[in-house]
Amino acid sequence: MTEALVNVRRPTDRVILLLSAKPYFGLGLILPDRVAIHVHRYWMVCDRIAVSQLKLSKQAKVTFINVYAPQMRRYAEEFDAFYDTLQQTTQRYRHQLFFILREFNAKIGQRCEGETFLGLYSRGYRNDNGIRFRDFCAENDFFLSNTAFYKKRARNITTWQGISGRGPIFNQIDYIILPLRFKAASFQFTILERETC
Numbered sequence: 001m002t003e004a005l006v007n008v009r010r011p012t013d014r015v016i017l018l019l020s021a022k023p024y025f026g027l028g029l030i031l032p033d034r035v036a037i038h039v040h041r042y043w044m045v046c047d048r049i050a051v052s053q054l055k056l057s058k059q060a061k062v063t064f065i066n067v068y069a070p071q072m073r074r075y076a077e078e079f080d081a082f083y084d085t086l087q088q089t090t091q092r093y094r095h096q097l098f099f100i101l102r103e104f105n106a107k108i109g110q111r112c113e114g115e116t117f118l119g120l121y122s123r124g125y126r127n128d129n130g131i132r133f134r135d136f137c138a139e140n141d142f143f144l145s146n147t148a149f150y151k152k153r154a155r156n157i158t159t160w161q162g163i164s165g166r167g168p169i170f171n172q173i174d175y176i177i178l179p180l181r182f183k184a185a186s187f188q189f190t191i192l193e194r195e196t197c
Helices: 002-008 076-092 128-139 180-185
Strands: 013-019 026-032 039-046 049-055 061-068 098-103 142-144 160-164 167-171 174-179
Touching: 013 039, 026 039, 026 049, 026 061, 039 076, 049 076, 061 076, 076 098, 076 128, 128 142, 142 180, 174 180
Parallel strands: 061 098
Antiparallel strands: 013 026, 039 049, 049 061, 098 174, 142 174, 160 167
C-alpha cells in the first residue's frame, strides 16, 4: 500500500494512510498542501470504505467517501456487504455536498437511454460489477462526474490499462460520484500518466 502511494506522490502532497488490521487492505488519501490544511477529520468505516471531511469555513463542509470495491472474482456476499455499508455511509451525508471517489472495479460502459447518472463520455461495455454499480447510482440519484467531460486520448479517461493479444486495453473503473442535484459541481479531471506523477 505505501509503495503504491509513493509511486504517484508529488513532493508537495500530504499522504494520509488509513490501515486495516487485515493484510492488503486499507485506504489512503493524497492531498495537495493547499487542500490538506482544510482536513477536519478522517476515519475508516470498514476495510473498503474511508471518510474524510474538509472544513472550508465555519459552516461549509465537504465530505469525501473513499472506496475500494471488491473485484469481479470475489463472492456475492462481499459485494452485498460493501454496497450495504456504502449505502449506510452515504445516507449520513445526504443533506450536504459529498463525493464518492476511487475504485469501484466496475465497467459502467456507454450511457443507455433514460440513464441520468452517466455523462456522455464513458468508455467500453458494462460488466456484471457495472450492473450492480449502475443500480446503486440510479437508486440513489448519483452522477458520475468523470463521465461528463470529453477526453481526446483514451488513457486520460481510463484508470486501468493492460495489453491483450489484440492490443492495448483501456478500462474505466475509477469514478468521481456526487449527488445528481450537485451535478453543477462536477469538475474536469485528467488521469496523469505514471511518469508525470
